[in-house]
Amino acid sequence: MIDFNRRDFLSLAAAFSVVAPLPGRALAAAGAPGLTFGPAKPFSFDWLKEEAKALSERPWQNARSPHGETLEKIDYDAFQKIRFRSDHALWADGKGGAPVQFFHLGRYFQEPVLIHVVENGEAREVLYRQAYFDLPADHPARGLPDNIGFSGFRLHEPSQKTDWLAFLGASYxxxxGALNQYGLSARGLAIDTALPKPEEFPRFSRIWLERVEGEPDRVLVYALLDSPSITGAYRFDCARADGPVMDVSSTLYPRKAIERLGVAPLTSMYWYSETNRGQAVDWRPEIHDSDGLAIWMGNGERLWRPLNNPPATVTNAFVDARPRGFGLLQRDREFTHYQDDGVFYDRRPSAWVEPVNEWASGQVQLVEIPTDDEIHDNIVMYWVPDEPVEPGRALQFDYRLHWTASEPFPAELLGRVMATRTGTGGIPGQPRPKNTTRFVVDYRGGEVGALERGDAAPVVDLSRGEVTLADSHPVVGQSGLYRAFFDARIEGTDPVDMRMYVKGKGDRALTETWLYQYFPNRSAQGRGS
Structure with missing residues (x-):
C-alpha cells in the first residue's frame, strides 16, 4: 500500500470505477479487435489453486511498478482523462460474455494486474498497449512504455454506454446492482481490519476472464490473490440477470498466522439518516449508501442493525454458527427521503452474502468509522471464522453474492424495520423526564400490517439503563405501517446496546429483531429539562 489513509483508498477506488467510456465509437465486429495477446498456456481452476499454494510457500514480493515517477503524475484528475477505446473492447462481438474495458495504471493504482483471456482451456495474457486508450496530447501516460499491465477491468452492457461490474484496486x-447505480463495494479478503496495527490489503495480482458462449450476460472471472500474509485462488461466476449474482469459490493458503481474517467483506458509506438527523449538516435529508446490517442467523432469527456514524471507531461482533446470510442493505428507496438527483442514493444497491459450503462457528463483524462527509467509505462488514488461520492449513469459503434492490430471501411472515428514530422521551404537555430518550421503530410486511391495538407488544432489552415506557400500534392512516416505541432512562455517556422485537399472542415473534447501539453523548435529545 502507498501512503494514504484507508478511507481515501476506498473512496478513490469507488470514484475511479465509474469513469464513462468515450461516446460515439462504433462497436467492434470481432471479439478482440486491436488487442495484443501473449502466448497460449494451459489454464484451469485446479491449476490456479496449485499456483496459489506454491506462491504461499515463497516469500511475498512487492509488485509495485518501476514507473512510479511517471505514475505519480497521473493523479485523480489525470486519471479521469484517460478513456479506454470502446472499439478495442474484448468480447464486443455479441457471441457471449460482456464487452470488457480495461483500467489504466495511475498514482493510486501502481501495482499492475496481469489480465488474461481463457478459451478452450488455454489462457493468453492481454498485453498493455497505449493505443487502447485515448489520451490528451500532453498526458503523462504518454511517457510510459508498452506492456506495463492494467489496474483492473469492467464489464459493460452490449452498447458499452454503462458498465455493471468493475474490479479496481487491491481486491475490490x-x-x-439491480437499479443501475454504483454504491457499496466488495473485496476478496480483509486482514486485520480495525486492529491496533496496520490493516493489510491483499490484491488480485493476476486475473483470467472466460465467457460462456451464447450467454451475453455471464462471465467467469478467476483471480490470484496475493499479500504478505496469504494467497488465494478465486473463481467468480458472474451473471447480470435482473440483479447481478456472483457465485464465489475461494481457497486460501496462509503464509503466516493471521489474527483477524475477514471473509466476504463489504464496504459502504453511512453519514446520516432520519436516525441521527442531529448530525446532518448538508441540505439533503439523508446521505448513505447503506442504512443497515441484516443477518439471517443459523438458528433462523432475523436481525436488523441500523448503521451508525459513531464518535470513534467501533467494532461490533454478532456470534453465529452456520449463518444463512448477511449483508449491508439500502432499504429506504424513497427519493424524497434523499432529494438527490445527482448520485441517487435511493438507487444504491444492497449486497447480500449467502454462504454455500458450511461456514462453522464465527462472527459477523461490523466496523463503523466516524465521518463528516459522503466521500469517505466508513462502514466495513465481514465474517471472521473461529478456526485458526495458520500456515499449512488451507481454508475454503464458497458463497453467493447478490447485488439487489432488497433482500433476496425476505422473511415473509415477519415485519421488517423500515425506519429508526430517536427523540425526547416522555409525554407531550407534561414535564419531560431527565436523561430519557424515546426510540421509535417502524415496520412493514409480514403479519404486522393486519394488527390492531392490543394484538402485540414490544419486548425490549438494554445493556444498561431502564425502560420506563413501551408500546406498539398500527400507524393511523398509513396502511400496513406498524410502530413500536420505548423510553429509556440512561445515565452517563457510555454506549448502550439495545434489542427489541414485537411479539404477538403466544409470545410469537412478529418482527425481525431490531438491534441498535446508542451513544448518549452524541445527542442532546432525550435529556429532559
Missing amino acids: FRSS
Missing part, C-alpha cells in the same frame, strides 16, 4: 470489486 463492485456492481451497479
